[in-house]
Structure formats: C-alpha cells, structure tokens
Amino acid sequence: MRVNWNYIKLACLSVSVIALYGFADHRGKQRKVSDISIKFVGDENLYLTEDAVNKLLIQNYGSLKNRDKEQLVLNTIEEVIRSNDMVKNAQVYLTVNGELISKIVQRKPIGRVEGVTKFYLDDLGKRMPLSRYHSARVPIITGKITGKSLEDAYVILNYINEDDFLRKNVIGIHIEEEGSYQLRFRMENFVVNLGGVDDLNTKFKNFMAFYAKASKDKSLEKYAIVSLEFNNQVVCTKI
Structure with missing residues (x-):
C-alpha cells in the first residue's frame, strides 16, 4: 500500500495550527x-x-x-x-x-436655556445638563420656556447652524410666546422679530438681502427692530 505523504503532512499541519491557536487563545485569556x-x-x-x-x-x-x-x-x-x-x-x-x-x-450642545432651570439643548433636540468642565459658546435661549417653544427653538438653531454668517452672529433667541421668537445678534443693536418657524428659508433670505443693503448704506445702527414675521417682507422700526 502506497502512503500519500502529502495527506499526512497536511493533517499534521492542521493539528499544529489548531494547537497553536488553542495555546494562543489560552494565553490571551490569561493576559x-x-x-x-x-x-x-x-x-x-x-x-x-x-x-x-x-x-x-x-x-x-x-x-x-x-x-x-x-x-x-x-x-x-x-x-x-x-x-x-x-x-x-x-x-x-x-x-x-x-x-x-x-x-x-x-453630546453636542447647540443652545443654552436660561430659565427657572438651566440646561443645554443638544443637536438632537434633547435636554443636556451644563458641564462643570466647559461652558459652550452657543446662543442663549430666554423667555417663556415650554416644550413646544423649545421644539421651535431647536428648529431655528438647526437652521442657524447651517449658515456660516448666522452661526457666527446670532447670540440669542428670546421666546415672546409660543410661535413668536426674537433673535439677538452679536454686533448689532437691533433685534429681529422672526415670528414663527414657518418658511424660515424665505425669512432669512429676505433678512440677508436687507442686511447686505443696510451694511452698504451704513444704516444698520438706525434700526431698533427688524421684523420678518409679515408675509415676504422686512419691516424695520428706527430708533
């Protein structure tokens, strides 16, 4: 009977590999x-x-x-x-x-609520406690804090964070009441009456057009209130 040494070598190799694996596994578990x-x-x-x-x-x-x-x-x-x-x-x-x-x-805070209780609003719209290690530089949310108004504030903050200019310049959202929101800007004296969260794209598009023109005319300091709450209009109140 002829012995097939290739099969024997393969079998020995398989046994050796299994033995080495078992040894390594045993040593790994002991580590x-x-x-x-x-x-x-x-x-x-x-x-x-x-x-x-x-x-x-x-x-x-x-x-x-x-x-x-x-x-x-x-x-x-x-x-x-x-x-x-x-x-x-x-x-x-x-x-x-x-x-x-x-x-x-x-977790990533995108707004800070300053009410009876203080907390962050995170990027998922959930409440996040303040940290004792670091204070986030995010817009401050004030006014009549309710569950619905926080949901609306979250929508506004998400829109703001998608725009480089707004993200750098909006420092606060004041809640007049549910459905009526006011924005405060870093370098300007006026406030922006946003109204509700409907059609934000049109409202901010109109605001940016107003801001560009007023900046060019150097007239921004003349305004106390810039209202975006009326249908497709920017209504300004002078100081």
Missing part, C-alpha cells in the same frame, strides 16, 4: 489589562474629562488595570459610559497588548 486609555472623538471642548470617565468605571468595576481580560464584558462597560449625561456614544475594545481603549463621542 491582564495592561493599561486604560480614554479617547474623545471629534469636539475638542471637553464636557467630560478622562478623570471623570475613570472615576465612573472605578465606581462600577473597581480598578480595571491588571484585571484578567476574561473577566471583562466590553458591552457592559460601553453601557456604563453611555449612561453619563454628557456621552452620545462609546466604543470599548481591547488591543492585543492588553490595553483597554474607550473611544467616546460627546
């Missing part, structure tokens, strides 16, 4: 966490610090450094980090060297 790294993705403004994240992990798990990798449930650690009010998303993973890395995406 401990060598270090912990907290990384913030995107925004440089930190509403949450590395120390605060580490404290959150210690409160829930104790010290993770030198912990057996086999003891860690990464999905659970992610959920703990996401439970912080400043966190939008988190990804946790282990490197081959045993480093535990947490990549964190913070």
Whole structure:
C-alpha cells in the first residue's frame, strides 16, 4: 500500500495550527489589562474629562488595570459610559497588548436655556445638563420656556447652524410666546422679530438681502427692530 505523504503532512499541519491557536487563545485569556486609555472623538471642548470617565468605571468595576481580560464584558462597560449625561456614544475594545481603549463621542450642545432651570439643548433636540468642565459658546435661549417653544427653538438653531454668517452672529433667541421668537445678534443693536418657524428659508433670505443693503448704506445702527414675521417682507422700526 502506497502512503500519500502529502495527506499526512497536511493533517499534521492542521493539528499544529489548531494547537497553536488553542495555546494562543489560552494565553490571551490569561493576559491582564495592561493599561486604560480614554479617547474623545471629534469636539475638542471637553464636557467630560478622562478623570471623570475613570472615576465612573472605578465606581462600577473597581480598578480595571491588571484585571484578567476574561473577566471583562466590553458591552457592559460601553453601557456604563453611555449612561453619563454628557456621552452620545462609546466604543470599548481591547488591543492585543492588553490595553483597554474607550473611544467616546460627546453630546453636542447647540443652545443654552436660561430659565427657572438651566440646561443645554443638544443637536438632537434633547435636554443636556451644563458641564462643570466647559461652558459652550452657543446662543442663549430666554423667555417663556415650554416644550413646544423649545421644539421651535431647536428648529431655528438647526437652521442657524447651517449658515456660516448666522452661526457666527446670532447670540440669542428670546421666546415672546409660543410661535413668536426674537433673535439677538452679536454686533448689532437691533433685534429681529422672526415670528414663527414657518418658511424660515424665505425669512432669512429676505433678512440677508436687507442686511447686505443696510451694511452698504451704513444704516444698520438706525434700526431698533427688524421684523420678518409679515408675509415676504422686512419691516424695520428706527430708533
């Protein structure tokens, strides 16, 4: 009977690979966490610090450094980090060297509510607490704060953030009442009566045309109120 050495070699090679994989897997499970790294993705403004994240992990798990990798449930650690009010998303993973890395995406404030209670409005239209580590430079929302008026303020803020000029110059939204909103600008003395949130594109297009002409005529300082609430018109009240 002729022996097929190629089959024997292939079988031996397969056994060796399986054995090496099993050995590596066993060694990997025995390896401990060598270090912990907290990384913030995107925004440089930190509403949450590395120390605060580490404290959150210690409160829930104790010290993770030198912990057996086999003891860690990464999905659970992610959920703990996401439970912080400043966190939008988190990804946790282990490197081959045993480093535990947490990549964190913070929530993004786009407006700050100054009412009976103070909080941010984030880019999803949800309430976000103020941070003790950093104060966001965003438009201030004042006036008659209700659930509906905040929804409208969110619509206005989203529009403002899509326009470079408005994003840099609008510093406040005052809520006269539901359906009546007033904008304050950084460098100008006048206020802009926006009315409701209907047809914002036309209203701001008309405003930009007015602003360009008044800037050219050097007459901006003459106005106290610029109203956009009337149908396709810009109505100005002089000082």
